[in-house]
Amino acid sequence: MNLFTAEINGWSSWGKVFQSISTFKPLIRHIFAEENLPLSKIERCTPGTHAVFRVGDYVIKIFAPEESGFDGTVDFETEVFAMQRATMLGVSVPKLMTCGALQVQYRFSYLIMEYKSGIEFNKLSPTLTFEQKVAIGQRLRVITNTLNQPCDAFNQIDVIHGENRQQRWEKYAERFKRERLDYISSHDFGEKVFVHGDLNGDNILLSPEKELTIIDFADAVLAPAVYEQALIVCELFQFNKAYMQGYFGDYTVDAITDLCFNGLLIHDFGGDIIEQRVGPVDQINSLEALHRCLYLCIKYTQTFKGPYEA
Template sequence: MYYEQRNIFFKYEIRDWKTWGDVFQSVSIFEPLIKRIFEIEQIPFGKIENTKPGTHGVFKVGKYIVKIFAPKASEYDSTSAYETEIKAMDIAHKLDILVPKMIAKGSVDDKYEFNYLIMEYIDGITIGDIKSSLSSDQKYIIGKKIKWIVDRFSKSSEHINEIEVINRTLASDKWMDCPKDIKDMQTLFLNQIKDEKRVFVHGDLTEDNIIITPNFDIYILDFADAVSAPKIYEYMPLIADAFSFDKDFIRGFFGDINIHELATLCLHGILVHEYGFQSIKQLFTDVIDVKTLKEQIYFAMGKV
């Protein structure tokens, strides 16, 4: 599966999503290509280290982060994600939201054509790695700060890409296996909000995409899923993943919200999100209908 071809720096054969998944975190396979990219951009090269796995190849290189997007040979065209991330980071920067500084962007024509971004490395800890050690007051403060960020996002109605989230979710094969009455509820709800104002949303505010610095500044990472959508689109990954239904984060973000309002926001956030049903399967067990879904949401939020 390896090729000895002059001037080819990436020598692994990618045939589909599985073969991309086999190597996208491999330092040894990506190192020659990354060295070539840093040479092209005239950026000092350093030690390559893995970061948290995602969809694309993301590595720490000295004081930088390099993100190499999946090539078309993976059977996933990441061009839109690449263009979206560039535009969305620029919008966030204009909104005074802390994001990594963009150092370089481009495309390298190697064995495959790879789009890439080089950004500054942020010295901090993901909210996922730190939340179990935070005090109630610290969680409350972080929740308030993230609320400010989400509200700033929603100040922008700038068009990001051509994605229409309501239609995408309704047509998504990721919802294909969900129980019929949940799908019926989703269809009804999404048709009710189809004319709601579209605002800038990050779309993937999970525990791995929120960085807390030693000074308790908050940086937001990975804007490849940013989109124009109803504001509620932001809530599902935030409540369920970043906050893990924790009462102190939630109180900081939503204020003194009662459990019924919160459960409704969580349910609607799940229904509107393309990955909502995947989240149901990861978060809950034995969800066979709307009734059991609501019961499990309430159970998860029993601490609120």
């Protein structure tokens, strides 16, 4: 029996099937049988880069094969390392049950973890009080302080100088791109530590008691702490003062502006986050313009969309 019949020959072909239960059902059934785990109803999970499904008390994550144009091997190895490290440090993450790889028509790496109930941060956030948001910010700071510590290298990703990490900046003005490269080549961003890398609203689950569980470690890297914190401020908190008060304590707008400025310029998702949360690409045509827009977003807790000429 052929366990996987879809054809994968590029990213668009993977995008058409990676959420398809019918496409992955034979493969999932086989993996669960091989791992001696009970098979239950297969349900989709929040879509990302890889194929993720809930199967009863478990979640299986099947990583994109190299034929997709995105070799998921690095993500797989990173996530296994990161989940084991987080568990060892006492951070609430899904328990990793097993992991492996299966060669069928394509080679699929996979991991199976326990299913953790909870509501995604971005879905619950609008219902929370100021005080609850402060408390959540405080709890998240404890978690990131625990995670964001030096550790041995676990992948070969260079967050600052990696040539393949420039694609999301191509849409920016030549002046901006030139200034950015000059800046990140000469600026001291501080010690590199372990960072989750993608603490957005889909990757934090809240229990009824508002305890936090962290999921999806595939984008973990060694990077300066501002890499983590900038995404938290701009993407997760979206400049909300209650969250920032809880996370940073007594902070100044100037200090958080500098933190976000430095963190976004080296973040793999920085170019997209700026466009989605800070302001239009055509208005952010220099580093000075970016710094000014960030300052206004943080000061007024809103995306800045007005004209600004550096």
